[in-house]
Amino acid sequence: MLSFFSGLGLGLSLIIAIGAQNAYLLRQGIRREHVLTVVVICTVSDAVLILAGVAGLGYLIERVPWLVVAAQWLGAAFLLVYGVLAGVRALRGSAEGLTPDAPDARPSGNGRLPAVALTTLALTWLNPHVYLDTVLMLGSIAATHGSARWVFAAGAITASILWFTALGYGARRLSGRLSTPRAWQILDGVIAVIMIGLAATLVVQALQV
Template identity: 80%
Template sequence: MLAFFSGLGLGLSLIIAIGAQNAYVLRQGIRREHVLAVVIICALSDAVLIVAGVAGLGFVIERMPWLVVVAQWLGAAFLLAYGLLAARRALRGSDAGLHTDAGSRPQPGVRLAPVALTVLALTWLNPHVYLDTVLMLGSIAATHGDARWVFAAGAVCASILWFTALGYGARHLGRWLDTPRAWRILDGAIAVIMIAIAVSLVVQAVSG
């Protein structure tokens, strides 16, 4: 059980930090748009990456560092584009704040495909996920020997707990975000986060 709780604790410490993925999950949770799908995609993606890391994919990444560089440039481009869209919403405003009482159902006209593709891109085009979830977590799991898969199970549970809490807990913020001005502020904050991460990825790719 020690290995399980070690994986749970490390998984939470790596995933709770504010980032592009968490910001998007938070936004979807507040808007109550396809929250279940977003939570499932994030948790399953993390599970796949954790299993890959424990299975030895981290060794491949160490031997082929250019894979991380490619992810840095692709991730930077996507985050910059998404950040600019969020900035445009912040400047122009939207009617997002007028629908926070719609329950857990997706808002009319909001299709699942764009939401799913966005959360997949935010997850898989993030180079830090390969360095942290695959390389670091996989390396630490290896120190647990035969209990490494118990460690991995703890880390997977951490992802499930976090994304479920973030996605479904965010809806309680809707009462404070029921005006267009509040949503413009939120979109402005998301734009800053996305663009800042994009810039940091470019700096890392250039300096690396």
């Protein structure tokens, strides 16, 4: 059980930090748009990465560093585009489905499922930090637990399930209070800053390799 709670604690410490994936899930939760889909994709992706790290994929990442560099450039490009689009929405002062004339309206929640799913996958798998943190670091720490490393992995996966579910559906419950145009303007502004900031960080890291 000690290995399980160690994995749970480390998993939460790695996943709670505000990043592109969490910001997108927060937005989708507030929009009440395909929340379950985003939660499932984030959770299953994390589980796959955790299991890959425990199984030894981190060794490959250490030996083939260009894989991380490629992910950094691809991730930076995607985050920059998404951040600019969020910034445009913030400057316009209205979110999709909301207008200043209808301050109490809620987003329709009819966004295209394939687009939401692909965006979630891109924000997850094009983020090089998931390979460095989830695969490499978490996998290395799991190895120190010996035969209990899979119990450690179960704890880390449980952390992902708890966090993504709480974030997505917690945001969904708050959607009524945060559905005003001003709230959406602030949210999209914050998301734009996070995405563009992360993109700049990835570019700097790629140039330093």
